[in-house]
Amino acid sequence: MLNIAFPKGRLGERVRKLFADAGYIFPGLENPERKLIFNNDLNNMRCFRVKPFDVPVYVERGAADIGVAGRDVLLERNPDVYELMDLNTGLCKMAVAALNNFHDNPEKVLRVATEFPEIAKNYYASLGRDIDIICLRGSVEIAPVLGLSDVIVDIVETGSTLKANNLKVISVISELSARLIANKSAYKFKNDLINQIMKGLNTNS
Amino acid sequence: MGKFEEYDFYAKNKQSLISQGVITFTDINGKLMALKPDVTLSIIKHLRDLDNITQKFFYDEKVYRVSKNHNAFKEITQVGIEAAGVVDDYVICEVLELAIKSLNLISNGRNFVLDISNLSVIKNLLPDDFSQSEILNLIAAKNIHGLKKIDGLNQNIIKLVELNSDFDDAIKNLKNIAELENFVRILEILSEYKNNIRVDFSTTNDPNYYNGIIFKGFVDGVPECVLSGGQYDYLIQSMGHKNSKAIGFALYVDLLENIDNPKNDYDADILITYDENTPVNKIRECVKKYRGQNLNIAVQKIIPENLKYKELVRLQNA
Known part of the structure; x- marks a missing residue:
């Protein structure tokens, strides 16, 4: 039995389609409602829906053999897993954004609001810039508007949320997309099944 | 073996595996002490007269570290072996065989594998600049799509990481590569264990500590590697044994706690x-x-x- 961790939400729906196109269908997953676990007895697989941020935890600790996680989550959590494939879906960017009229004063400690403290920390460490991280759990765009922070580090997809709040991207930290990850131990003992899935996903991507 | 060493000892030997996570305290004279984060260093430092002989050690000790995940002190049981002095093909084979036999013993009938790589070969293919550790992280994650995006990377690295890890296939593919001649010879000597050996160049470890053969052991049902080891000549040479080599491995027996415990439903x-x-x-x-x-x-x-x-x-x- 191969256990697969799918992210909940929008990315999860895209991943479901990718797997379905590759021939792996989990009955009921297209309309999951409150159900979390779905079986595919034909291929001896089981998938479960977890918070996108938790996918690497399930995989690293072996509760899931493989999973799909955004690169943002992998950069933030830095799990000890195999990153086997770029699924080329869920494309977006990790970026620094600020108010349209923002002027950076390099002598000041930069206040950074973000849901991704590790990514922000590593990025500014690479620039040698002192920062003060303000860790938020959503609606990060509001922080510079209210003067809580100077900039934000956040995921930018179309940029429309930024625009609506008078913000603009000032630098791109990293390109993001969904990745297929695998537990290092499970990869060795369930290699045939995992390779089979990779082949299926590859021919369709 | 004692539980602590002077902290200075670890600070001096920066190339040892433990650079972070050492638990320290001051003794009554104000000297900074450390709870042992690792056993290897303490064994190596007492060695004398290694010329032309092989010294072998076995240990079963508790070590102490700060756990990366929850910033808490952690006691870890480490069981392992070290061989230092003359480390030739015979000694390497003996250590690898012992690793496989140890895995067999603790796996309790489950499947197990020993992943083997050669870190020196990978290291020689890496560019000399700052991005080395970044590339090693990509290698360790089998992140082929990430490696392909690096400009000017030696394509042989990708070939090695992508290699089918099946024993016979691997030997066939590696046989004609001059740098891997010795590596292949050792694999061939161990061919009786081929069902439990995977040649996997994504097996990496700290390149400032390890050189040559490195290996990691996995048991079906345990999510992380339960055995880790390799050749670490730099450390022993930095301690004054200029012509010596060393190899060893440790077993992380704590990780086995969650498997094979017959479920005890009754007190x-x-x-x-x-x-x-x-x-x-x-x-x-x-x-x-x-x-x-x-x-x-x-x-x-x-x-x-x-x-x-x-x-x-x-x-x-x-």
Whole structure:
């Protein structure tokens, strides 16, 4: 039995389609409602829906053999897993954004609001810039508007949320997309099944 | 073996595996001490006269580190071996064989594999600039799509990481590569274990510590590697043994705790209850009767609320 961790939400729906196109269908997953676990007895697989941020935890600790996680989550959590494939879906960017009229004063400690403290920390460490991280759990765009922070580090997809709040991207930290990850131990003992899935996903991507 | 060393000892040997997470305290003279984060260094430092001989060690010790995940102190049981001095093909094969046999023993009938790589070969292919550790991280994650995006990366790295890890296939593919001649020869010597050996160049470890052969062991059902080791010549040479080499491995037995423990659904097989009127000898007789049968026995005056037992023996109202 191969256990697969799918992210909940929008990315999860895209991943479901990718797997379905590759021939792996989990009955009921297209309309999951409150159900979390779905079986595919034909291929001896089981998938479960977890918070996108938790996918690497399930995989690293072996509760899931493989999973799909955004690169943002992998950069933030830095799990000890195999990153086997770029699924080329869920494309977006990790970026620094600020108010349209923002002027950076390099002598000041930069206040950074973000849901991704590790990514922000590593990025500014690479620039040698002192920062003060303000860790938020959503609606990060509001922080510079209210003067809580100077900039934000956040995921930018179309940029429309930024625009609506008078913000603009000032630098791109990293390109993001969904990745297929695998537990290092499970990869060795369930290699045939995992390779089979990779082949299926590859021919369709 | 003692539980602590002077902190200075670890600070001086920066190339050792433990650069972070050492738990320190000051002794009564104000000297900074450390709880041992690792055993290898402590073994190596006492070695004398390694010329032309091989010294071998076995240890089973507790080590202490700050856990990266929850910033808490952690006690880890480490069991391992080291061989230092002359480390030739024979010694390397002996250590690898011992690793495989150890995995076989602890796997308790489950599948197990030993992933083997050669870090020196990978290291020689890496560019010399700052991005080395970044590339090693990509290699360790089998992140082929990430490696392909690096400009000017030696394509042989990708070929090696992508290599089918099946023993026979790997040997066939590696045979003609001059740098891997010795590596292949050692694999061939160990071919009787080929069902449990995977040649996997994504197996990496700290390149400032390890060189040459490195390996990691996995047991089906345990999510992380349970055995890790390799050749670490730099450390032993930096301690004054200029012509010596060293190889060793450690087993992380704590990780095995969660598998193969027969689920114990009961706190006691037999619960014996008694009251003030039960003669002590009668209780002792009863206990004696069951104790010989390898049963878990609880003796209580009343039935404890949360105790789960299979069988109840009442000695009240005798």
